[in-house]
Amino acid sequence: PPRIRCCAPPRASPAMNCRAEVLEVSVEGRQVEEAMLAVLHTVLLHRSTGKFHYKKEGTYSIGTVGTQDVDCDFIDFAYVRVSSEELDRALRKAVGEFKDALRSSGSDGMGQISLEFYQKKKSRWPFSDECIPWELWTIKVNVVNLANEQERQICREKVGEKLCEKIINIVEVMNRHEYLPKMPTQSEVDNVFDTSLKDVQPYLYKISYQITDSLGTSVTTTMRRLIKDTLAL
Amino acid sequence: AMDTDLSSQDRKDLDKFIKFFALKTVQVIVQARLGEKICTRSSSSPTGSDWFNLAIKDIPEVTHEAKKALAGQLPAVGRSMCVEISLKTSEGDSMELEIWCLEMNEKCDKEIKVSYTVYNRLSLLLKSLLAITRVTPAYRLSRKQGHEYVILYRIYFGEVQLSGLGEGFQTVRVGTVGTPVGTITLSCAYRINLAFMSTRQFERTPPIMGIIIDHFVDRPYPSSSPMHPCNYRAGEDNGAVYPSVEDSQEVCTTSFSTSPPSQCVFTVTKAHFQTPPPVVTDTLKVPVMGLAFSHQLSSSRLSYQPAALGVGSADMGYPVLFAGGLNAAHPHQLLGPGKEGGVPPIPSQPAHGTQADQERMCTPLDGVHYSAATPSSSEDTETVSNSSEGKCGSPHDLLETIFIRKVGAFVNKPINQVTMANLDIPFAMFAPKNVELEDNDPMVNPPDSPETESPLQGSLHSEGSSGSSTGNTHDDFVMIDFKPAFSKDDILPMDLGTFYREFQNPPQLSSLSIDIGAQSMAEDLDSLPEKLAVHEKNVKEFDAFVETLQ
Numbered sequence: 052p053p054r055i056r057c058c059a060p061p062r063a064s065p066a067m068n069c070r071a072e073v074l075e076v077s078v079e080g081r082q083v084e085e086a087m088l089a090v091l092h093t094v095l096l097h098r099s100t101g102k103f104h105y106k107k108e109g110t111y112s113i114g115t116v117g118t119q120d121v122d123c124d125f126i127d128f129a130y131v132r133v134s135s136e137e138l139d140r141a142l143r144k145a146v147g148e149f150k151d152a153l154r155s156s157g158s159d160g161m162g163q164i165s166l167e168f169y170q171k172k173k174s175r176w177p178f179s180d181e182c183i184p185w186e187l188w189t190i191k192v193n194v195v196n197l198a199n200e201q202e203r204q205i206c207r208e209k210v211g212e213k214l215c216e217k218i219i220n221i222v223e224v225m226n227r228h229e230y231l232p233k234m235p236t237q238s239e240v241d242n243v244f245d246t247s248l249k250d251v252q253p254y255l256y257k258i259s260y261q262i263t264d265s266l267g268t269s270v271t272t273t274m275r276r277l278i279k280d281t282l283a284l
Numbered sequence: 285a286m287d288t289d290l291s292s293q294d295r296k297d298l299d300k301f302i303k304f305f306a307l308k309t310v311q312v313i314v315q316a317r318l319g320e321k322i323c324t325r326s327s328s329s330p331t332g333s334d335w336f337n338l339a340i341k342d343i344p345e346v347t348h349e350a351k352k353a354l355a356g357q358l359p360a361v362g363r364s365m366c367v368e369i370s371l372k373t374s375e376g377d378s379m380e381l382e383i384w385c386l387e388m389n390e391k392c393d394k395e396i397k398v399s400y401t402v403y404n405r406l407s408l409l410l411k412s413l414l415a416i417t418r419v420t421p422a423y424r425l426s427r428k429q430g431h432e433y434v435i436l437y438r439i440y441f442g443e444v445q446l447s448g449l450g451e452g453f454q455t456v457r458v459g460t461v462g463t464p465v466g467t468i469t470l471s472c473a474y475r476i477n478l479a480f481m482s483t484r485q486f487e488r489t490p491p492i493m494g495i496i497i498d499h500f501v502d503r504p505y506p507s508s509s510p511m512h513p514c515n516y517r518a519g520e521d522n523g524a525v526y527p528s529v530e531d532s533q534e535v536c537t538t539s540f541s542t543s544p545p546s547q548c549v550f551t552v553t554k555a556h557f558q559t560p561p562p563v564v565t566d567t568l569k570v571p572v573m574g575l576a577f578s579h580q581l582s583s584s585r586l587s588y589q590p591a592a593l594g595v596g597s598a599d600m601g602y603p604v605l606f607a608g609g610l611n612a613a614h615p616h617q618l619l620g621p622g623k624e625g626g627v628p629p630i631p632s633q634p635a636h637g638t639q640a641d642q643e644r645m646c647t648p649l650d651g652v653h654y655s656a657a658t659p660s661s662s663e664d665t666e667t668v669s670n671s672s673e674g675k676c677g678s679p680h681d682l683l684e685t686i687f688i689r690k691v692g693a694f695v696n697k698p699i700n701q702v703t704m705a706n707l708d709i710p711f712a713m714f715a716p717k718n719v720e721l722e723d724n725d726p727m728v729n730p731p732d733s734p735e736t737e738s739p740l741q742g743s744l745h746s747e748g749s750s751g752s753s754t755g756n757t758h759d760d761f762v763m764i765d766f767k768p769a770f771s772k773d774d775i776l777p778m779d780l781g782t783f784y785r786e787f788q789n790p791p792q793l794s795s796l797s798i799d800i801g802a803q804s805m806a807e808d809l810d811s812l813p814e815k816l817a818v819h820e821k822n823v824k825e826f827d828a829f830v831e832t833l834q
Contacts, residue, residue, distance in 0.1 A: 096411050101337045102328040117324035117339035118414055129423065131414045134326045134339070215419035219456055222412045226459035228405060250326035 160194025393462030
């Protein structure tokens with residue numbers, strides 16, 4: 052049975068040694084999902100390992116991560132994602148909700164989706180476990196409306212080029228080899244990794260989003276947390 | 285750098301890691317340029333053979349080439365492993381697209397743990413490589429390869445050579461991993477100037493616009509390692525022969541357009557033709573599909589005079605190439621009336637038509653068409669020499685040169701240069717060509733050297749015409765060579781230009797042929813009184829009929 056884990060809202064704080072990266076994209080409505088998936092999958096590609104198999108004496112072996120190419124339908128773009136249907140489903144669910152919220156917000160189509168990697172720190176009873184973010188990716192989205200097919204075609208290409216730049220930015224950040232949680236012992240592994248998937252093991256993460264209303268302030272704060280139990284569905 | 289701090293086991297491990305990292309790097313790059321989507325499965329139970337915990341297939345041929353290039357060595361300072369990705373058209377033109385470099389520099393990280401941190405970071409670097417290989421321009425090119433071009437790879441070890449990438453190439457860093465013996469760096473330099481043209485085409489026609497040609501130079505390093513196509517059928521044995529190249533293919537339109545406006549962007553046109561497969565040398569493997577690739581400079585477009593039909597209602601310019609090489613066997617294309625059909629030979633005197641008409645008439649060239657356009661005898665082979673004998677000032681010129689001029693639609697043609705069949709007939713210039721001799725048709729296979737028009741002009745004018753040399757006033761220019769835009773007409777048996785020339789002269793409608801027309805009209809006129817008499821006889825019937833209508 053899924054366990055409910057309660058976590059503090061994501062926030063980046065230098066004191067917590069959490070680095071924050073912000074990416075911005077302007078896309079057409081129908082490109083939102085693919086653009087978000089491309090970015091999220093690229094980040095998770097770098098932040099997922101094979102499944103750990105602990106052996107005696109504290110050693111462990113790591114499973115193998117497969118990858119696959121994904122072609123976008125509405126963007127002249129292709130990206131690589133981890134071969135895990137569970138992970139793909141989880142991301143699609145989150146992005147789908149974000150897209151729906153964007154559309155129904157009635158605002159001029161601005162919002163952001165955040166991917167936060169965190170560690171759990173166990174606390175004594177009665178305090179609940181603490182979630183300490185160590186990396187926060189925020190994608191700011193601006194939805195544009197296009198008038199005709201020609202503009203849409205240009206948008207396909209332009210957004211494709213922009214996403215190429217974003218991938219390069221992401222890779223740059225990954226290459227800095229900055230703080231990563233220590234490799235955990237068997238008893239600690241669930242505090243660092245999401246072990247609920249059957250084929251890969253991403254670092255613990257949560258996805259949330261906000262829709263900005265037309266006034267530019269985050270009045271409508273729809274905080275949805277995708278936590279482990281929804282992933283297990 | 286002395287690595288006394290590094291245990292021998294660590295050193296051995298590190299060397300192994302770097303070696304397999306290099307091999308996997310090559311696999312990722314080449315597989316990313318195969319033109320296919322890659323998919324590998326995750327496996328939760330470790331198989332023990334997946335280096336860096338990533339499922340990256342090993343194409344045996346690629347591993348073989350990489351090992352050959354490395355020759356037992358490892359990337360070190362000054363010794364980089366490079367994977368060069370290039371594009372090769374079926375005509376043999378090639379262009380370097382990317383150079384992926386795996387380099388080692390001297391910056392050591394003594395503290396780092398080899399078996400754990402270095403290994404995991406190498407794994408991360410491979411993931412970055414997977415991501416980056418999809419975002420450089422060559423990825424999209426490679427996904428579309430097969431018809432007009434193929435993507436080739438070449439592995440070499442030593443100094444990085446970036447000169448083949450053209451001006452303004454860009455670099456993207458994939459990542460670095462520090463090790464106790466140095467820092468591994470993986471990066472890619474890629475061409476951004478994708479507009480190109482072949483040197484052959486360039487020699488033939490001088491460019492009108494400024495065109496940057498900074499490639500298609502001979503490979504500066506002739507001793508460099510062989511190139512291989514990325515598009516490789518998995519499962520073949522190491523060293524297997526590639527499938528043979530198909531002979532004739534269809535070329536689709538392609539355009540490379542990422543260049544700045546100052547450069548020439550040109551279009552590959554649709555063509556059907558037999559083409560020899562790309563040159564296969566002992567160092568170059570044949571791509572899986574050889575193809576025809578035809579390209580045309582926009583300069584051709586610029587040299588084409590806009591004399592297309594429909595330009596102005598009175599404009600009936602029909603640029604056609606007739607140049608040289610004609611012989612008596614194809615007189616049907618020249619001033620040569622048919623033997624049959626009642627078309628009289630070119631008269632030395634105007635058969636009819638006023639003197640004024642004569643003066644307005646156009647040049648002989650139109651007559652070329654007209655005379656051939658006999659309604660009933662499109663297969664005529666009246667020799668020019670026969671028909672024009674005595675009528676032309678210089679029959680040889682006539683034979684040798686024909687060309688077209690722009691002419692108004694309803695301009696009367698000089699009688700002396702046309703048959704009666706063509707007098708006063710609009711659209712008569714749509715004389716049927718003799719389609720039988722298409723192979724020898726100079727329009728299809730234009731002769732090499734077009735003669736100038738003046739001799740012919742003079743000779744035709746001197747063809748018994750009286751004062752009709754002034755009939756040239758309508759001609760603004762003479763088209764010697766017809767090069768329709770977007771088509772290549774000097775090699776192909778059938779292309780746009782040929783089609784245009786062929787079918788712009790459909791056979792003349794019989795009712796438009798003046799002789800029969802004249803005859804039937806004469807008959808009609810003659811029979812009129814008779815008919816009137818008959819009708820008068822039946823006038824009562826007609827009146828009754830009219831009554832019923834009221």
